[in-house]
Amino acid sequence: MKISLLFLTSLLCANLFAAQEDDYPQDSVFIDLEETSENQTIVETFLVPSESPLMALADSNFALENYEQALQLYNEIDKFTSNSVQDFELNFRIARIYQEQKQFEKAIQFFKKSIQQKKKLAHYANFYIANCFEKLEKTDSAKTYFELATEVRNSPFYWDSQVSIAMSLKELGDLEGSNKVFMRLLQTKKYSIRKTEFYFYIGENQLALGNREKAITAFYNGIDYEKGKTYSLKCYETLKKIRLAQEEPFTKEERIKIIKMLVNFGQYSEATTQINRYKTLHPKFENQRIAYYEGKILAKKKQHLKAIPILRNALEMSPSSGLASYIQLQIARSSYALSRVNGIDEYLKFSKNYPNHSKSEEAIWKVGWIHERDKNFQNAASVFANISKSSTSNIALNSRFREGFSYYKEKDYSKAISVWQKHLKKKLPSFDEERLTFWVAKSFEKLGEKSKSDSIFMEIASKPFNSYYSLKSFQKMFGSLPQISDSLKASVKHSTEINDEFLLEAILITELTKKEFGEYELRNYYKQNRRNPNKIDQLVAAYEKMGNYGKAIRIGITLTKDLVNGTIQDSTSLWVYRINYPQYFKSEIENFAKIENLDPELVYGIIRRESLFQEKIVSHAGARGLMQIMTYTGKRLAKSTKLEGFRNDWLFESEISVKLGSHYLRILLDLFDEDFEPAIASYNAGEHRSKQWIEEFGFEDKEEFVENIVFSETRNYVRAVLKSYWIYKIIWENSGKI
Template sequence: MQEKARPSGQRHLLLMVLLWTAAVIICSTTAGVKTGTGNPDDKPKLPSSWKKLAVFESVPSTTAKALKQGIDSYEGKSYTAALKALPAGEQTKASRIADYVLYYRGKSNLMLKQYKEAIEDFQLLVKRHPDSRLVRDALIGQCQALLESENPKELLALLGNAKLGTGADATYFEARALDLTGEKAKAAELYLRVYSSYPSSSSASLAERYLAGELKGGRHYKERLQRAETQVKEGNYRGARTLLLALRSVKAPDRSSSAKRDLLFGEVEYRLGRTSAALTSLRKVTAADPALHARAIYLEGICLRKLGREQAFLETRARGLKLYPGSPDIEELCYSVATYYDVNCNPAKAREAYSVLYRNFPKGSHSDRALWKLALFDYAARNYEAAAQRFLQYLTANPNPLSAASAMYWIGRCHERAGDTTSASYLYRRTRQLANNSYYGQLALEAEKSLSKAAGSGTVRGINFDELAARCDAIQLPRVDLSTPSAEAVIIIERARELAAAGLTGSALAELRWGGQEYSQNSDLFSYLMASICVQRDDFGGAITNLRRAVPDYNGRPPAALPDEFWEMFFPVRHWKIISAQAAKTGLEPSLILGVIRQESAFKVNARSRANARGLMQILPSTGRDLARRAGIRFTTQRLYNADTNITLGTRYLSSLLKQYGKPELALAAYNAGGTRVARWQKELAPSDMAEFVEQIPFAETRNYVKQVLSNRAHYDLLLASSARKE
C-alpha cells in the first residue's frame, strides 16, 4: 500500500510506532499466526501484540482528560466551559488525539458564533491531520461557519474539496452559497435535490424553508413524488402518505407520475394496515409502465394474501408470471405464495409453490431457499435420489463451509436411507469436520454413531460419489489472520486506546471502525479490539457482532481453531451463581440456560423486544406474572430487569416446556413461537424426527433460533468443561 504523505508531527509519531512494531515482531513468537488447523496441539495463542493493544489504560493522559471534560461541557451546551477545558492547538500539537481537541474547539466556537476562531480550528485540523477520520466533519463545520458568517465565495471554493463528498450537507451548503451570491435558480434546483433525495436528513428540513411557496399545488410534482418514494424506501410511511395525499389533490403532469403516485399510495396504505384502500389504488396502475405495473401486481398479491383471498392471490401470481416473467417483484410474489402455504401448514401446495418459484427464477434471490425446500419435500416423500441431487445442487451453489455442511448432512441421510452406509459415514464425517459443534455438526455426530456397522450395498442413482467426495474435500474452513498490525494501523489503535482511557468509548469504537475500513489488511485486529471495548462495557451483543466480522463462521470451528480469548467473547458466561443454582433446581443443563440467554438478550439485563419481552431470558410481563404467582415470588414488571428474578422465572418456564414436550427442539420452538404453533406443526407437518421438524418450522426466525441455541449449548458445554473459573 502506498504510504500517504504526513506532516512532520505525524512522521515523528510514525517513527515511534515503527520502533514499537519492530519490538513487537521481535518479541512476539506468534506474530503472523494463521489459525484454523483444529489440532489441539496446534491451538493458536493470541499474539502478544494483540494482547498488548487490547489492554486499555484506566488512567487517561492529560490531553485525553481535558478532551473528556471539554466534550462533556459541549454536550451539556456549556460552550465557553468547553473552550476553557480544551487546550489550544499549539499545546496539543504532539498529542495523538490533537485532532479531536481541535474539532471540539471548532464546534464550541461555532456554537458561540465565533466564526473566525472556528474556521481556524477546523482548518488547522485538516492541515495537521489529513488522515484523520474527522477531516470530513471538520470541513462540514468550516462550511457551516462560512455560511453563518455570510462568506459564500469562500464557501463555494471549499466545496471543491473531494473529501466533502456530494451528500445532503454538501449539496445544501452549495445551494445556500449560490443563493447568497444571487444565483437563485441554481440554488432552487439544489434545494429541491436535497428535499427530494435526502428527506430524512436535517439538511432537507432546512432546504424546505427556502422552498416556501414552491411546494404547493402542482409545482415540482416530480421532485415531491421522488421525496415520497424515498420516504417509502426509508420506512417513513406516514410522512409519505401526507405528501401523497397532497399530490393526489392535483393533476399529475403525466401518466407515469400518476401511476407512480397511485403505486406509492397503495404501498403506504398496505404498510399502514389499510389493505382494501391499498387495492383500490394499486389497481389504477396500468401496463403502460411495465416496472411500475409489476410492482403493483406484487403489492396487490400480498394485499390479497393478508385479506385471506387465496384464489385471487394465486390468480394474481399467474397474471404476474404471464406479463413479467423475469421481474424481481414477481419473484417476490411467487415467494410470498410459497411461504403462505408454509405458514398455513399445507406441504402439498407449498411444494407446488416452491416448484413454481424455482422453475421461473432458478437464479433469483430466493432460489437457494426454494431448492432447499424442494430437496426436503423429496426427502419427506422418500424420494432420496431426487433429494440428494437437489441437495448437491445447493452445495454446488453454496460452497461456503457452513452452508455446504448442512447440504452434506442431508445428502448423507439420503445415502443412509438408500442403504449406502459407507458413503453416508464419509458425508457425516465431512459434515463434522466443517460444522464441528454447530447444529449440523451435532446432527452428523449423532447420525454417524447410529449408523449400522455393516457396510450397506445400496446406491443413490444420479450421484457420482467420487466427484461428490472431491467437491466435499475441496471445501475447507478459511484461516483467521492473527498477524502483527502495520505501523499505520497501530497509530489508529493507540488513538482509540487513549480515547477509551478517558471514557470516550463511543469515539474509540468509531476510530477503530474507521481504521478497519482504511487498513483492511488488519481488519480482524480492529474487530477484536472493538469487541474488547464492548466487553469492558458489558455490551456482549456488541462484542459478538464485532468479532463475528473477523470470524463469520466461528460457529462451525473446532475449539482448537481459535484463541481462548475469541471463544470467551463469542460465548460469555455471566450470572453463573444464579444459573447454576437454577440448573440444579430445575434439572436444566447450565449450557442450555446460557445458550438461551445468549440468543434472547446477549446478556443485556435491560433488554426489551418489540413484542415487549423483557430481561435476560426475554419474558413477557403476562408470562412473568403467571410464573411468579406459581413460584410464590412477589412480581412487578420492573423485576424482570433483575437478573436473578428473570433467570429464576425463565428457567422455570423453559423447564416446564421441556417436561411438556420431551425434546429440546420442541421446547425451544415453543419458547420462541408459542406452544399453540408447535402443537399445530407437530400435528399437520408430521415430521419423522427432530431434524425434519426443525427444517419444517415455517418461521425463519424460530427455525434459526432453535439451531443457534442448540449450537450455543454445545459450545458452552465445551467452555464450561475446560474452565474451572466461572462468574
C-alpha cells in the first residue's frame, strides 16, 4: 500500500512533517522512500496493522522517527477505538514511542495499560517494562519484570531475559546468584557463542567477592581462540592486570593459550610480544607450540621465506606430537605460496605422514589441482582417482569429475567417458550425477557421435529445472528455454492479503517489539503447516509484508526440494518456483536494467545469489546491500554514475544498490564482449581474475571455462546465477532463444 504523505497530511493533519530527502530505512520497520516526478515523497510501509489511512500515517511517522507527530495521530485514533485489540496496539505503540524518547516512566505506564487489554501478549510488555526499569537503574524492579517475562518458557526472549536477570543480580550485589544464572546459561547451546562474555562477568563477580583464584580460572576459561573475540580479549587484559598487580608472570599454560588466541584473532603484534616474553622467561626450554605460532605469524604476514625454517625447526622438536601435522600443513601452504613444485612435494609429504588428518584429503586434492593447472593431466587424473576410491566426501565427489575432466582436457575423450561412466554406476547426489552425465555427452559430441550425445542431453533435459546442467542440456537440444503457457502463468495466484489470525498476531508482534520475536512465532507456524500450500502461501505473504524476503525465498527453496521434481507441470509447481525466484524490487530492477541495457532477469539472478533480496545484509568481507557492493567499489561506481556525496550507508538503499550494481554489470559485460560467464565470475571474484583464467585456460568453450574457474565459490556462483537467470526467463515471461 503506497500512501502519499502530501495527500494524507492535507486530508488528515495539516503541516505534519514529510520525509526528508536524507531519511533512510530503519531496521525496526521496513520502509522504502522514492521520489516522484513532482518531487513528492512517497512512503511504502509493510507493517500497517490496519487499512486506516490515519493509522498508516501514524505508523509512517513512527518509522521516520517523527515521534511527536506519531503520538498526536495515535491519540486521535484512540478516540475512535472500540475494542481491546486496538487499544492494546495503540497503548503498546505509544509506550514504544516514549521508550524511544527515553521517557521511561511514561513508557512503563502505557505498557502496563496494554497488559490489561491483551494478557496473552503480556510477556512482551513485561520484557519492555523490565528494559525501562533497567534504564531507570531500578534494578530490583527490572529483575522482577524479567522474571515475569520468562514465565512463558517458550517465549522468544526467555533466554535473553535470563541474561538480563543475571546482570540485574550483578547490579544488585547478589554476585553468587548472578554467577548461578550465568553458569546455567553456559550449559545452553543457544549461548555457546557468548560463553566468553559470561565467563568474563563470572570472573568480575568472583574478583568482587575476593575469590582471586576463582576469578583467574573464570578469565582463563573465557579466553577462547575460535569465537567471542571481544570478551576473549577482555578476559586476557583483565587476567594480565591481576598478574601484574601481584608482579606474577603468566603460567606457561596461560601464556600459550593467550598466544594461540591472539594469533587466531589476528593480534600479531601482541602475540609476538608474548612469544618474546615467553622466550625471555624460559630461554632453555624450547616449546614446539611457541615456535609454531611464531612461524604461523610470519606466514600470515606472507613472509614465507622466514616462516619455513622456523616451522621446520618446530617440527624437529617433536615430529610425532599432535601439533606436528599442523606444522607440516603450514609448511606445505607456505611452500606452495612460493612455488607450485615445492607445494606439491610438501602436500604429498603431509598426506603421506598424516593420512587420517582432516586436511589430508584436501592436501592431496590440491596436488591434483596443481598438476591439472600445470597441464600434467595424467598425474592429475591419477591423484583424483586415488581420492575418489577412498571417500564419499564433497572433495571425493569433485575428484570423480576432475579425474575424467583431466582426460577430457588432454583430448582423450574415450578415457574421460570411461572414467565418468564408472563413477556413474555408484549412487551420486543429483547435481553430481547430472554434472558427470553432461560431460559424458560433451565427450561423445567431441568424438562426433552426435546420436549418443543427443540422447544423453535429452535424458538430462527431461527434468530441466534440476540444475545448471539440465537447463544447459535443454538449450542444446531445443535452442531455447522451456516454455510455459500463458494460461498456466495466469492461473498462479499468490495472496497478498493475510486472513490467518495467528499470522496477523505474529506480524503485530514483529511490528510492536523486535523483528526476531515475530519470526520466532512464524518459524513455529511453518513447522506446523509445511505441507499445506494455502497456509504456506499466507506465511510467504506475511514475510513479504514484513519485508523479510530472504525468509520467504528460503521457504521456496525448501518447497522446491519437497514438492517439485525438476519440472513445471501445474500451477502448484509454478507457484513454488515463483516463491523461490520472486520479483521483489521489480520497479528498481527493471528501470535500471533498461537504462544499462541489461536483461532484468540477470539482475534478479545476481541479487538472489548475493543477498536473497535482503537490503540490510553485510557479508563477512564487508559487501553491503541487495547487490553486495564493497565500499571502494561503491565509491568508484558512484563517481562513474555521477552520484555525488556518496555515503557508505547508501549501499543499503535498494534503489542505489540496484543502480550501482546494474552499472557494474554493464561495465563487466562490455569488458567481456557480452559473455555472461566471465562477467558473472568477475562480479564475484574481480575482473582481473576472469582475465587471468581466460589467459590460462582459454574461452573457446563456455562450459569448459566454468569448470576451469579456480575458486570453487566462484564456480558455484556462476552456475547458480545462470540457473536463476534462465528460470526467471521461463517462469515470469515468454522466453526466447539464448
